[in-house]
Amino acid sequence: MTRDQLRAKANELPLLPGVYLMMDKTGQVIYVGKAKKLKNRVSQYFQDTASHNEKTKMMVAHVDRFDTIIVRSEFEALVLENSLIKRHQPRYNILLKDDKGYPFVRLDEKSSYPRFSLVNRTADDGARYYGPFGGRHETRLALDAVCAALRLPTCSRRFPRDIGKERPCLNFHMGRCDGFCRGQPDGEEYRRRMAQAASLLEGRLRAVTGELTERMTTAAEALDFETAAALRDQIRALSVLSKEQRVIAGICADTDVWGAYTSPARSGVAVLHIENGDLLARQTEVFPDAADSEDALLSAVVPQYYLSRQSLPREILLPAAMEDADALAALLTERSGHAVAVRVPQRGQRRALLDIAHRNAREEVERVTDAAQRISGTLRQLQQLAQLPALPRRMESYDISHTGGDDQVGGMVVFQDGRPLKSAYRRFRVETCREGDDYGAMREVLTRRFRRYLDGDEKFAPLPDLLLIDGGENHARIAEEVLAGLGLDVPVLGMVKDDRHRTRALITARGQELGIQQTPALFALIGTVQEEVHRFAIAYHHQKHTRSAKRSQLDNIPGVGEARKKKLLQHFGTVTAVKQADVEQLAAVVPRAAAQAVYDRFHGAKTE
Structure with missing residues (x-):
């Protein structure tokens, strides 16, 4: 179906709750959604797509047809949507990876040596179930902690099948298990401890501790100090367990x-x-x-x-x-x-x-x-915000710097995939416009930059995906005029600053502000670009201005180059002393013609 046909079909839908299924040309379901009013929701996809994000645009571009299922209530729509998502696993839906839910702990008490296991659901099978617990990983940790405290086995051996077949495993030697695989302690003691473990899972820590304390006292009175010491160690382990493993205390997730x-x-x-x-x-x-x-x-x-x-x-x-x-x-x-x-x-x-x-x-x-994914996502946000035709992987930014109109310069910085590409930075000395004319200076800099590109200068290739101009609406308009005059098409945005000279928004040449402060990653990127172009332009201006300030009054005198200027300053010490010298004194240092030229510079040439 064409876009117009899809839009017409959507406009014919009823204003009723339901579920819609978007399908591609092969008939595969690529998106499932629900709506309180099907007509309003589905028709939005086929109206102006400028407001859609990149993922939605891509989904809509692959839609060849859609089906709807009308239901009686929002309840039914909610349930049906969930069921259809699980059945079709549409590529454009956000999908949970699994459907395990809260785990339960299962204990088969019919076995002579019952063991704990994790299951997703309870069943009517005669076993005891504990839970539900908050998470599978945490529940495993809790079971391990309980078994370690009571010195119950957690290995893969099965009893009574494996009793006496092999030597005890490492857990026995580490004191985490009493080695039931040896046959001692016996099955009766094993079941007693499993009952205590089950009581712990039900939250009856005090009852278990009390029972062990009573048995420890009895053993000590009977002078069975080895048994009493083992029971004492279990009580201590449970004491630590009550402080550090709070997850075991009957944690029905509420x-x-x-x-x-x-x-x-x-x-x-x-x-x-x-x-x-x-x-x-x-x-x-x-x-x-x-x-x-x-x-x-x-x-x-x-x-x-x-x-x-x-x-x-x-x-x-x-x-x-x-x-x-x-x-x-x-x-x-x-x-x-x-x-x-x-x-x-x-x-x-x-x-x-x-x-x-x-x-x-x-x-x-x-x-x-990773960093590459983050910057790619930020550039996509910028593309969507400014409705750019391409991802702005290469961005150029420009700024003008001067002091009271003197020594005007322009700076161009390049960001490739969100990072400064310093080898592509360029500097411009403003030559043709009047001093203090920021707009004229920007026009000159941009014109020279893009003419160099059109002339085939590889240092100014390729064209950027976006121009960011340090300035407002008028600066952006000038950039667009320059590009149009040269027959080039490059998106342009101005960077608007706040009172603290920080970029607060982007602006088009038509005066439309694009807010970026609500998107931290994008705000940080644009701020970094603005700070870098400002730094680069100011650094070049300071360099040029410093050279201007250091110009000597001996510059541009006919016949006086750097070597002779150096000789004069070495001989006389200062420019003031050179000014006060007569021709004969000057001629003792430099040739007479040059001496006469220096004297004429400060005293004026004689007229006949």
Whole structure:
């Protein structure tokens, strides 16, 4: 279908809730979305695409047709969208990597030597299940800590099959396991300790510690000091465990705290699982593309995260209002059998937790994003903001510098892929315009630069993808006039400064300001370019101005070059002494003709 046909079809859709599926020429689903009003949402894709980001433009460019499914409510749209995303895995949707949910710990008590294992869901199989726990990694750490405290095996051996077959493993020699593979302690002691471990997972630390203390006392009274010492060591291990491994105390995850972060190159989320005010686990997910905003990222990810999970928290904290949050809360409440609240805290402890989650998301995104990806993402942001025809990989910036109109110079700096390319820097001495005319000086510098390009000078090739002029609307307009007069087409933006001489915005030749302060990476890049071109122009001006200040009054006298000037100063000491000398005194140092020329410079030539 053509773009016009797609637009016409979208305009015929009803103003009803539903799900839409975008497909390419092969019929493959490349994007799935939901809408409260299908007509309004779908038609936006095929209107003016200038406001779309790069990813959306690319998606729309591949759309050959689309289908819609009308549902009765926003609830149904939410559920159906999630189901279709999981089924089709569309390339332009933000996709979670897995669907594991909160893990449970399974214990098969029917076995003579039961072991703990991690599972995603509970089952009606006669085993005992503990949890759900906050995260798989943290839960494994908790199980390892419990087994180490009670000296239970964590190796791959299976009992009673492997008893007595091999020597004890390293855990036994490190004191982390009592070596049940030897046959001693026996199966009864093994099951007693597993029961204690299960009690720990249920949060009954005091009961387990009390039982061990009672057994230790009994052993000591019976003069069984070896057993009493072993029980004492277990009690000590549990004491440390209660302080350092708080994750084991029956951590049914009742609060989730979300953080979201989008960089120029990637985006990501972090979920903190909170139980009774304790931070128990963290999960992060980084996506290969930047999201439109953190709100949009949350709207895409949060429903996917929860709709397929067996257990749900009682509270979900978000950093910003999410689309369809009320519908999601109602749906999760219906599924879980208990109230699930979706909140956006503005202050207090919950807000502080959101800040922690945001920092976790940001750090994880930055960790997996290299410098090249970051700068590429920043350049894409600039391209989208200024609606540039190409990614501005090569940018040139210009500035004029002078002192009271004297010694005017121009500086040209080049940034390639966001970094200064100093070998391409160029300096211009302003020659033709009147002193103090910034606009005329800029016109002259740009004209000379691009004429050199047109004349085939390799030092001024290639053309840049963007010109950044240190100045406002008028400077940008002059640059466009110069380019148009030479038959060249290069985008131009001015860099507008604030009262502190820092770039605060970009501006077109037509006076349209483009804000950059809300995009930190882009703001930093433009600020760096502005500071560098200003530094380079001022440095050249100072160099030229210093040479001008050092010019001697003996310069440009006929017959007096550097060597004779040096002789005069060495003989007389100062220029003032040279001025006061007569012709005969001067002729004793330099030839008479030169001496006469020096005398005439300061005293005037004689007229007949």
